[in-house]
Amino acid sequence: AKQLYERAKPHLNIGTMGHVDHGKTTLTAAITKVLADRGLAAAVPFEGIDRAPEERDRGITINIAHVQYETATRHYAHVDMPGHADFVKNMITGAAQLDGAVLVVSAQDGAMPQTREHIVLARQVGVRHVVVAINKADAAADAEILDLVELEVRELLSEYGYPGDEVPVVRVSGLRALEGDPYWTARIMDLLDAVDAYVPVPPRVLDKPFLLPVENVYTITGRGTVVTGVVAQGSVELGDRIEVVGLGDTFASVVTGLETFGQTMRHAEAGDNTAMLLRGVQRGQIRRGQVVSAPGAIAPHVRFRARVRLLTAAEGGRGNPLFHGYRPQFHFRTTDVPGTVDLGGEGAMALPGDTVEMAVELGKPIALAEGLGFAVREGGRTVGAGTVVAIMQ
Numbered sequence: 001a002k003q004l005y006e007r008a009k010p011h012l013n014i015g016t017m018g019h020v021d022h023g024k025t026t027l028t029a030a031i032t033k034v035l036a037d038r039g040l041a042a043a044v045p046f047e048g049i050d051r052a053p054e055e056r057d058r059g060i061t062i063n064i065a066h067v068q069y070e071t072a073t074r075h076y077a078h079v080d081m082p083g084h085a086d087f088v089k090n091m092i093t094g095a096a097q098l099d100g101a102v103l104v105v106s107a108q109d110g111a112m113p114q115t116r117e118h119i120v121l122a123r124q125v126g127v128r129h130v131v132v133a134i135n136k137a138d139a140a141a142d143a144e145i146l147d148l149v150e151l152e153v154r155e156l157l158s159e160y161g162y163p164g165d166e167v168p169v170v171r172v173s174g175l176r177a178l179e180g181d182p183y184w185t186a187r188i189m190d191l192l193d194a195v196d197a198y199v200p201v202p203p204r205v206l207d208k209p210f211l212l213p214v215e216n217v218y219t220i221t222g223r224g225t226v227v228t229g230v231v232a233q234g235s236v237e238l239g240d241r242i243e244v245v246g247l248g249d250t251f252a253s254v255v256t257g258l259e260t261f262g263q264t265m266r267h268a269e270a271g272d273n274t275a276m277l278l279r280g281v282q283r284g285q286i287r288r289g290q291v292v293s294a295p296g297a298i299a300p301h302v303r304f305r306a307r308v309r310l311l312t313a314a315e316g317g318r319g320n321p322l323f324h325g326y327r328p329q330f331h332f333r334t335t336d337v338p339g340t341v342d343l344g345g346e347g348a349m350a351l352p353g354d355t356v357e358m359a360v361e362l363g364k365p366i367a368l369a370e371g372l373g374f375a376v377r378e379g380g381r382t383v384g385a386g387t388v389v390a391i392m393q
């Protein structure tokens with residue numbers, strides 16, 4: 001039988017972000033190795049993290065890989081974020097659940113365009129706490145370079161509303177730690193200590209109805225359909241009735257299995273990385289972008305009013321205005337759908353840098369509620385960050 005998950009330490013969701021090749025995946029592997037040597041994780045090798053076939057072929061991370069580990073005081077689920085601009089889309093959906101992030105910056109290159117873009121995105125999706133890992137410190141020409149990179153990153157963080165002077169900055173070498181070098185192994189522990197100390201256990205929304213945005217769907221032969229994701233709010237128990245909402249007709253089911261990282265759970269609550277087995281649901285009925293919720297808790301909608309901040313070109317947004325009738329992609333939770341922007345009439349326009357009110361009509365119904373955040377994207381760029389202000393019937 002599978003082990004029962006013991007909720008002995010607070011659980012947090014963190015992840016690596018930063019420019020491609022700055023060493024996010026190497027650092028993630030190093031963290032699991034260093035903690036595995038202390039009995040606090042299962043070591044996951046680099047190849048085990050960069051595991052989707054497309055990633056190996058193209059040598060870049062396009063999916064989000066999860067690993068788990070413990071420190072003395074916490075249990076962490078860690079997502080290794082994609083680094084390439086084309087896959088920022090995955091970052092949006094993954095970052096939305098992060099309680100904190102480790103920003104990886106190579107000591108050899110310093111801050112690069114994706115470093116900035118990821119800081120902007122993290123800020124938009126509400127990641128409040130960032131810890132900086134200046135990686136490849138083993139390869140820095142001298143200490144002065146490291147000081148300069150640190151200064152640069154602190155300023156960049158301040159520019160986007162993070163307390164750049166306060167954020168912990170740790171100089172690490174994922175590669176050397178992975179090789180077992182004692183000095184660099186100790187620096188990984190320094191980094192984890194900084195995360196433990198600086199990223200607070202977030203308040204979990206436990207007093208609202210259960211809601212889990214579907215990230216992935218699997219079929220377990222002989223048992224049925226399993227969906228995975230992080231519980232956004234509330235809690236759920238074995239035997240609970242639920243609804244699947246969005247992208248089509250709402251339908252009901254019952255939770256017949258709950259797991260986290262291969263361990264069974266009696267109940268799952270806000271913040272938990274969860275796999276749920278749903279009774280009588282066929283593989284084709286459920287997909288990424290839907291939500292599993294308590295019955296009646298949320299409904300699908302296509303029309304809403306929103307407040308949207310349009311990013312400037314320096315933040316990765318548009319260089320020119322957008323007009324009434326604009327048709328970008330709207331990214332909600334784990335999915336994106338096209339939608340049409342109503343700015344109030346023919347000829348109305350909005351400029352990058354502005355915060356504007358707009359009405360939106362989506363091409364497909366999405367489980368919507370007031371206060372829900374979303375990203376507006378177009379041709380591989382994030383052009384705006386929005387919040388649902390009101391549902392329109």
Ligand code: GDP
Nearest residue numbers: 020021022023024025026083136139173174175
């Ligand atoms: P990612 O794209 O940010 O996930 O970067 P990877 O983890 O794939 O690393 C990119 C390259 O940098 C690889 O060739 C790594 O071996 C190398 N690398 C990663 N960490 C370090 C480090 O701490 N020191 C040195 N010298 N090289 C590193």
Ligand code: MG
Nearest residue numbers: 024025061083
């Ligand atoms: Mg990687």
